[in-house]
Amino acid sequence: MTKVLPMRDAIAQHVRDGDTLVIEGFTHLICFAAAHEIIRQRRRGLTLARLTPDVIYDQMIAAGCAAKLVFSWAGNPGVGSLHAFRRAVEQGTPPLEIEEYSHFGMVARFSAGAARLPFWPLRDYMGTDLPAANPRIRSVECPYTGERLATVPALNPDVTIVHAQRCDADGNAQIWGLLGVQKEAAFASKTVIVVAEELVEPSVIRADPNRTVIPGMIVSAVVIEPWGAHPSYAQGYYDRDNDFYVSWEGISRDPAALDAYLRDFVFGVRDRAEYLARQPELRRLTARRQMAPPVNYGY
């Protein structure tokens, strides 16, 4: 039975109302294609976790998918605010519970989840107001030195969606460029969906095994979706659509403009192909070639 599915089927089969969902990717490889499908399928009551909610979760909050947000930096990177998020937190429209850490805290939560430990120790948060704001930040005494270290609890999502440059049909996925916390989030998760720019033969994966970040054995579904990270980027494939990120400031500030955006680019298209057809001149973002030299795996 193949794991390779259309996005519609992968989301329908694996993402349920009320799930804790992670679509990771630090600026790089953020899978907007999956988020849009989840919005189209009108999932509700999701706990959305991510270091940087970014425009992707701002859209999901605006679309009413989220009951709760777990995060560490909620801005529009390099641009400004996420206004749907701000309206939810400042005005309660829609209501949104939040659980807040720092980046290191979120990384540590995924690390604990991936290692199937209940907590992760870190030297952090002394002097800050974060533990007062979030009682799940606690501490533990070192059994050697007696000192107290901060702890965060494991995060084990129901579903994690990772976008990769390439994978085989079993979901063995290779990523280069920024790696973020995708590996940790995937291993922490009950279900993993890999979305990739390219489907390749296993022989391509096996020719450079050190590049594999996610092994197929932890993957439940594979979706092949070229340009699936747009307006985010994929190193070696396409650049970030920064014009769109800049325009999100105006779109997200105005609820009517945001609704129009969702109508035109999410609800109003059947799939990723239709979304891409409505984008202005994607070729301007196509990556130039700057190839890494090959290495020898022989013996």
Next chain:
Amino acid sequence: MTKVLPMRDAIAQHVRDGDTLVIEGFTHLICFAAAHEIIRQRRRGLTLARLTPDVIYDQMIAAGCAAKLVFSWAGNPGVGSLHAFRRAVEQGTPPLEIEEYSHFGMVARFSAGAARLPFWPLRDYMGTDLPAANPRIRSVECPYTGERLATVPALNPDVTIVHAQRCDADGNAQIWGLLGVQKEAAFASKTVIVVAEELVEPSVIRADPNRTVIPGMIVSAVVIEPWGAHPSYAQGYYDRDNDFYVSWEGISRDPAALDAYLRDFVFGVRDRAEYLARQPELRRLTARRQMAPPVNYGY
């Protein structure tokens, strides 16, 4: 001031009597060139730490360099015993203190050291006699679930020596194939010496930054030593000299044969070049070409 030194100078400047020394590499990339130079310079009282002491530490124990061994599996991989180690432990000749963990425990010790945490939690050792044999294996209570988890203390070596396939003059080192715990051991260490098969321009490193395992900023000295891991191996450069590993069973079993080996191949040569000249037909071990396909880093 260049970091690139002959092995003799790198060892003379950075390895001191009584140091805690780590020469890591799991079967792959074990830096015999460094160990032989340390033996030649007659360092004494070292605490030697490594997951697998392997033939390399068996030689150093026999040569009288070691006061203590910290380890998790002391055999000749795929062959049999390390007889110098066994004589030391079973008969006290020479006396050798031991501190013993499992592989996971040693990995966790280096991870804690690299993260500058005093301990690392792991779910391990229940039912085993290891904590009774080693009181440094302790436990901690999870501040969320109340369950007890095993802990090991951080290991922060004075010096870690890592063998890499290639590096630049600042010590930015790239490794592919088995990665072992080299990254963790290096980051845990006060001083790092990188030994490499090839010195390359920084542009080679920068053309594939995801392959860099050790950044130059944590490296104190760089030694270029082709075949420096022999009789261990370097993926893409040369295979393991398994004949030698098999012959070590007989050599190490007989103290006189072991002394003769050290005389002929360590004390009796001035440097690695002379050692290599005394090896039978190294070309039989030269790696065949099996190149990884290049990937695109452009944007």
Next chain:
Amino acid sequence: MTAVAARELRDGEVVFVGIGLPNLACNLARATHAPALVLIYESGAVGAVPERLPVSIGDPALVTGALMVCGMADVFQFFLQNGRIEVGFLGGAQVDRFGNINTTVVGDYAHPKVRLPGSGGAAEIAVHAQRTLIIARASKRAFPAAVDFITSPGHHCRGVPRRALGMPGAGPVKVITDLGILEAGAEDGELELAALYPGVTVEQVRGAVGWPLRARASLGDVAPPSARELELLRDVLDPQKRYLRGGA
């Protein structure tokens, strides 16, 4: 023994492989009924497809053509401790009546008669693999009533049952010897005789273990290696007889 161990592996399973007979058994299974077996080595090779018999668990042939190679911190935390390993293979100098294994010392820890290599990854494999298989030749020396040192825990450790110790894995479900197969008793976790090789008697097995061995009422028959299995083992997988000194 090797062919019998190979049959215990199901196609598609994720197996943590040790060197020697376990490695042979896994590669035999891959070559026969379980082509989709995923072999993981503690060295960091995942989905290895060695083109030669690896001489160690760090052999370069495990890397070339593997699906993934990762650091050992990932192997132990994200694969093993995470619960992703379905089968772990273990061997050892001593196996006791509860499936505890000793690979550390013969005699006293502080003053050992024989110093063995130690745990390696065996302690944590015994704790975390969903089930483990033990391979060992039967003899009174190899199967004492109680091991001198518990390196890898079995079903009952110094008076405490496995479940009470909080170990995630099920422990050694089968001990494959050259005389028969032992399995843990459902009640107390004590190893009992479950199946015999052709021509071997219950008394022969009892004579090769160090405790009064219980035999199940209905004993299974271990099918001997097929011609195909023998041919693969002797001619393809271990032609130099590195590991097949005793038999297949």
Next chain:
Amino acid sequence: MTAVAARELRDGEVVFVGIGLPNLACNLARATHAPALVLIYESGAVGAVPERLPVSIGDPALVTGALMVCGMADVFQFFLQNGRIEVGFLGGAQVDRFGNINTTVVGDYAHPKVRLPGSGGAAEIAVHAQRTLIIARASKRAFPAAVDFITSPGHHCRGVPRRALGMPGAGPVKVITDLGILEAGAEDGELELAALYPGVTVEQVRGAVGWPLRARASLGDVAPPSARELELLRDVLDPQKRYLRGGA
């Protein structure tokens, strides 16, 4: 402000870079007196040499040509918590008299007047970097006596001095504003005026902070940006004026 910040960096130092003015300052330093500066971004790019002004800390231009790219678990554990970062750059909506920074909320946490982005990596940079530099334009709103929320700790947090809290790093050694430079008092860690830009008076700075600002007996003069610095900033590093809205 950017040029002044750049001068605080010594050649060869390892700098944890934030986006915006800190990024500009680091690249100005690289282009002038500190070509060997090692730029690390929390996204995992180490030794980045961006060929364009990165629009975010995850820009692909930080990857192409970098010395190393690693996962974020390594960035925070092996670089930052390990103590390998010599300089951390921080900015923020509010900076108080002890150098505490707020990037979380204006008003009450549970019912904020303005919800800011939050910590990102700023909390741990403030704890671990060997020293930090803060860049912020001076105003009474930006420099209250006490911040509404301590996201990144300074020299004195809710009555407890930094050292007593066990923070490895030295904290904010300089706060670079568009009017002058503030430094922590040796005794109590309170920020005091240490240097002035040409033509700025002590009273002007006092008018732009929310507490009775101490001025050092001997005030330094901040040298204005040189022609070369201005040219690099305006024509090479930020020709589109993405970050240089206020001045250089």
